[in-house]
Amino acid sequence: MRSLRVDAVLVQAVIAGALSFAHLHDLAAAAGQSGWKAWAYPISVDLLLVAAWRRLRILRTDGAPVRAAWLWFAVALSASLGANIATAGLLDLDHVPDWLSILVAGWPALAFLGGTLLVHAPGPRPQPTPAETEATGVERAPESVPEAVEAPATAPALPAPPPATPAVPAALVAHARKVADEHRARTGAPIDTDTLRVRLGVPAPMADAIAAQLT
Secondary structure, X not given: OOOOOOOHXXXXXXXXXXXXXXXXXXXXXXXXXXXXXXXXXXXXXXXXXXXXXXXHHHHHHHOOOOHHHHHHHHHHHHHHHHHHHHHHHHOOOOOOOHHHHHHHHHHHHHHHHHHHHHHOOOOOOOOOOHHHHHHHOOOOOOOOOOOOOOOOOOOOOOOOOOOOOOOOOHHHHHXXXXXXXXXXXXXXXXXXXXXXXXXXXXXXXXXXXXXXXXX
8 A cells, every 4th residue: 555645845835825815815805805706816816827827837848938928927926925915914904995996806807818818829830840841842941041152154274283103012113123124135125114014914004103113
């Protein structure tokens, strides 16, 4: 069987909410809201407070403006805090000022306006997914496109780099020298580059480099 754990923060929230609810009820009753209306007044204040806080968190998560949500949260908090202060002995509940009675009587219209604006406040426009973009065939234009830099009509021709001379190992040069000496002894003439390339089995650029070192 699971043990019952008491959350101190939750208990504190319940106690604070009950006290605030009672203060709002007492103030509404003192301002002339009798019967069920005195009980509905604190419910309206607390609901607007919760709705504004919830809307504020959603707008923050979506990166949308939160000024309106902060405004209605401050209005509901002021009504709740004001009732707590007024019933702390600073106000004679048997002789409530006329302006306070007007504020309490006008609260339902103000709370209805605030709740309606919070519910119907425009949120951030959702970004289209890749699948929706492919289905509609419309792509979002980039926010800023840098202007293309026009290339000059004619660019000056650059001289071609000289061909790179392949590196020839010393052992291959020594072997080529033996082949050239053998060819001279047999034919009486120096070996040409094509014959050297065939005898050594190397590409033409390397054969030219070897022949240059044999002269």
